[in-house]
Amino acid sequence: MKTWRLGAVLMLISLLGWSAPGEITVAAASDLTFALTEIAHSFEQKTGNHVKLAFGSSGNFFAQIQNGATFDAFFSADVEYPRKLAAAGLAAAPTLWVYGTGRIVLWVPVGSPINLAKSGMKALLDPSVQKIAIANPAHAPYGRAAVAALKSFNLNDQVGDKLVLGENISQTAQFVASGNAQIGILALSLAVAPTLKDKGTYWEIPTDSYPLIEQAAVIPTAAADKTLARAFLDYVRTPEAQAILRQYGFQPPREKL
């Protein structure tokens, strides 16, 4: 009789502790398309929760969250956007998760006469280059990094009139992959992604030639399920998820904020 009661109590406790699988909607910068999809998948398998992913431009998501969009988490390619959300009181504490830093590469499609390994940054001056695709430095972090790299190699004046600007880093990749631009400065995460891996070759631009492209995530105050969002963000910082990020060309965060 006593054991029966104990069993009933234990069962009740476990029932109370058990919660139905949750679902969160995550807005993420397009450079995370492949890495975060994989991380979310493994998070789903581990916890049984569901993660819906929306990829796009960080600036767009920022504007949407400012105007009341109810994303549970926001992964920005530029740490500035989460910082601004936090400053405006639109981020739930603890505010910022820096999950990695991005890198930029020169990328040419298969069949290009340019040998990136040999020429490095000088490839941009190759006579076959008529257009150079970079992301828009006015609002895309990879575009800002690209311009910084051009400046530190003193190439800015020589290639200035050849630049075409993609709206985000994925569109920039589209310009080069379609052959309309002959070379591009892309995110390493895209160059190693399945869709581009076999379509061209890349050369890593030395990281000391451009400022850190810090990537940070934030939970907006309007998030519906902050607990689950927090669990997901914590998961992104686990060695397991960090390994996936590294595999897609993101370096682990260098500093804590």
Added chain:
Amino acid sequence: MSWQALALSVKLAAVVSAVLCGIGLPIAYWIAYSRWRWKFLVEAVVALPLVLPPTVLGFYLLVAMGPRSPLGRLWLRGFGHTLSFTFAGLVVASLLYSLPFTVQPFAAAFRSVDQQLVQASATLGVSRLRTFARVIVPLSYAGIITGLVLSFAHTLGEFGVVLMVGGNIPGVTRTVSIDIYDQVQSLNYASANQTALLLLAVSFLTLSVVYSVNRKVWAL
């Protein structure tokens, strides 16, 4: 506010509606008067840009202009550069994109011309071309103005296709809609608002012209 972007958009819209007037008149005439059984197929093709998202048109144009398509290769051989990321490229893209906005009002106007007048002209031995120029066109002026103004306005407000094949080069392919988008992305909401308001005013003015012409507020 970027006057350069606005000037570029106005230039693009003017070039596009002028060219569309030239190619729109014969297409609309044919659509209005042809008795060909399969004419509806041509009508459907002309109307496609109304239905297709700009991403589809932009994507196909980007691929077609690229060096891997036969058309793109031909252009590259002739001019030494691809059509994408150039003003000419935007003109080509906008011609396709705004075609129905010219052709449909033209064709509707031609169809509504009293056929007895056309037949009378033919009976008097006047050629078809002269009948078109002296009878059909003057009687269709409201539809022709509507078609031109609409294609002008539509090109002025074009965004998706320009974004996909333009490459955002200041003074060459950065049109006013792209400029507004960039301002919003860069969080310059005040500046975006100024340009957007101006565009709103221009669009309202344009449409008012169309409707006033159609109501014959002013006798022309």
